[in-house]
Amino acid sequence: MAGYELIVKSEHKGPCLPNQEKDAVDCLAEYAVSTRLEDLPCEVLEHARLVFLDTLGVIMGGSIEPQASDMAHRLGRQGGGPCTIIGHDLQSSKLNATLVNGTAATWLDFDSGHRPPPGKPLLPAAHPPVHLVPAALAAAEARGASGAEFLTALVVGYDIGARIGLASRLRAEIHPHGTYHNISAASAAARLEGADVIRMKNTIALAVHLQITPSFENAFQGRTVRNVYAGVGSMAGMLAAQLAKANFSPEHDALGSIYGGIISPWLDPERAVERLGRQYEITQGFIKPFAACRFAHPAVEAAEKLIKKHPVDPDDIDAVEVMTFDWAASLDDQKPQTDLGAKFSVPWAVAAMLVRGSAGADEFRSVALRDERIRAVAVRIRVKEDPRHSAATPQKRPARVTLKTRHGEVYTAEVERSGGGPDAPLSKEMVLNKFRSLAEPVIGHEQSEAVIDKVGIIGDIADIRDVTRLLIPPGS
């Protein structure tokens, strides 16, 4: 990807600090409307482009799943509005397009995430881009915004939701999709629609009011409503931007009510604005190398390390033991019944790696669940918690895989933290190849390469629709 030319800013704004006149939401709103592309460091824009490309790939990969496709056809039609239903020759309104694209985006559980909130116990990381990208894209398409406007909205939108996430702690039973990252979606949409600081503030607070209470249980049970959470969150963010335009009003301290009590028992508003405009949260996320729950990644990576060093015929595997941290150890289902269930199963993900040498999108699609070789290995994999591993979170998320063959050999491999995050980012080539593997089956080789090229120069593109017209199957 071509890099964006960095224009070094001459002045640095001081950070907005909450005081008697301003609260954290005021500061976030000011930041959201006043940040300019020129203010953003080169590496931040590079992250934004990679996150954007990666999200387009996972949306396309999810868009062809039957339920996502049925939903797309119900809520979109040819010429049905200004916004693209990605992966289909269908268009729709801003609200319907965000609902559909946000749902497709999480289908493969291959989408990128943010770092989890600090503190113990470890909480699942939230996934800003699957909420943010569909809303920003729809808002930008609807008014033919430039690539530069779009990219800036991505960076500031990411920050708003992510920072509220870092300043609070969702109740552990709540699945983070559909919660605070709808605020990312809302602020990005409002920014693209030219909101001033007052409307931005109302938009942010209204989005705080439109949080759903999604249960994590659906992921454990492999129930597909879990894939709708991000779609609803993205849509709710877009709706918040519209309600603000219609003069609906929020509470004076919506953040305090919702994130300091109802869905999060703890809130530190100061933390939401810490180093605002200096540290960009979009650089603090991870891009997934494997199409499974992030908690499973260290185990999968350890398995990858193990078979690279000791290639083992899957038929020779007698037993595998995975010792890992608490959250990962709870993903212990050896016989997942649905594609989503497989993504939340460490045995399945590790077995896929041991059998196929890969844990990408195809290892978890419904058809893969019938792969007898993976099934045979998965039932031989036992997952256990190592309390020392749990104690090491969230700084480390260790996993140790021990494999015993029928011939009595024992191999072990260990990973302290999985790749893809800020400390061990995927190479750009890996991100591009991941994109290709997801996009090519949907839009073909030529268009996929064209998308990669356009996203590389997104800051110079006059109209975002130059990109979105490439996101539907060729010849349609």
Place this chain on the structure above:
Amino acid sequence: MMQPNEQSDDFLNALTGFVTSITLDRIPSSVVKTGRRVLVDTTGVILAAMDEPQIQTLAGQMADASTAPCSSILGSHQQADAMWAALVHGTAGVWHELDGGHRFSGGHPAIYAMAAGLAVAERQAVSGRQLLEAIIAGYEVAARVGLATTLRPGMDTHGSWPALAAATAAGLLMGYDRSRLRETLNVFTSLNLASSNRTAYEGATVRNAYAGFGAAMGVLAADLVNDGFTGERDGISTIFGNIAGVFLDAEKILEDLGERWEIERGYFRIHACARCIHPALDALISISKAHDFLPEEIERLDVRTYSLAATLNDAAPQNPLAARFSLPHALASYLVLRATGVANYSQKALQDDKIRALARRIAVNADRGMTRRTPAQRPASVRVVLRDGKTLEASAALASGEYDHSPFGDEELSKKFLSLASDPLGKQKATDLLDKLWHFDTVADIAEESHLFTK
């Protein structure tokens, strides 16, 4: 780990099994009559807000948002996707605080059943009978879950469990059997809103959008099941027992199922303000009917009531929604305007110096004994002290409009309907619609009659 979603012996199966078997000819005629009353009342209440500028903007936005606009937005000339029409209906329906409720669960299932029901019924081109059945069933499911649920402190019911009425009505109107209806409820629960009750006290109008959002999520849940989406085995217990709620008393859900109909235990409102204020308002009305005095003659006014009502004590509400949740404003505006309707909560009334001055002389106190008598009773007593030293007193154990306390007759509901619907629809159209609504079970295809509901 996945097991069949049919759990033959749990409450969800019993509840969904019961409501899928509801037909007008097999349920008590009194229930059918109440269903018609809810239909009439709720339609009027939605129409009443359709000319509000924010609702008109929202209706335009939702019509624009629609790709398959098959559902009329009541009181407008626009069509929308059923989900988005439901959003407008729900938001409008709670705008004036005139929608009916259910005192035992503390929520308002009727508006959700109607907001979603009408939109889906038109799309599916079903009969008036089917809509009535769906409303009765939706009310039953939501109110029973509400009876069993203790929400987290600070949460509002709007956007939460009452929206199960929308999900149920939508699913039944799409012809769902027990297992698909069960799936719909389990899909809905994770789309439940984390709503805050401070919105109402502060007059944050997003509170009105809560109801619209909940109704829309009910429709979405039913549509998602049709797309093949699935939900967890028992989302009611997960969400209302542990996430949005802190405790679910599941036994209450099936208590006297089929014997006691929750829609029959609902109330209707004629005063356009929060239900908790009504007992005090009724007491004041009885005083002022029995004695002649002018607002200027009042030295002060003391109200004692149950704790929840006593929290609504803001004497200087900043906007119309906050005024609808202000006991002092409600009482003062009645004394000055001699009415208790929509106009009492207009910007004009909020700025009325007489009302403002009087509101400041109203003291509200919680009474422990009264609090203990809820929800069987929701008591209030009012004492007016006149400048000449005379003291006038009255009390009410419950507000009027309850099924078991000063219920409103059909004529009163008709009168309310016409007062609300005549402006948005015109007098003749409102009268025609009212007549049709009282005989709605004879309508063969709602889609053919949708013009009656629109401008």
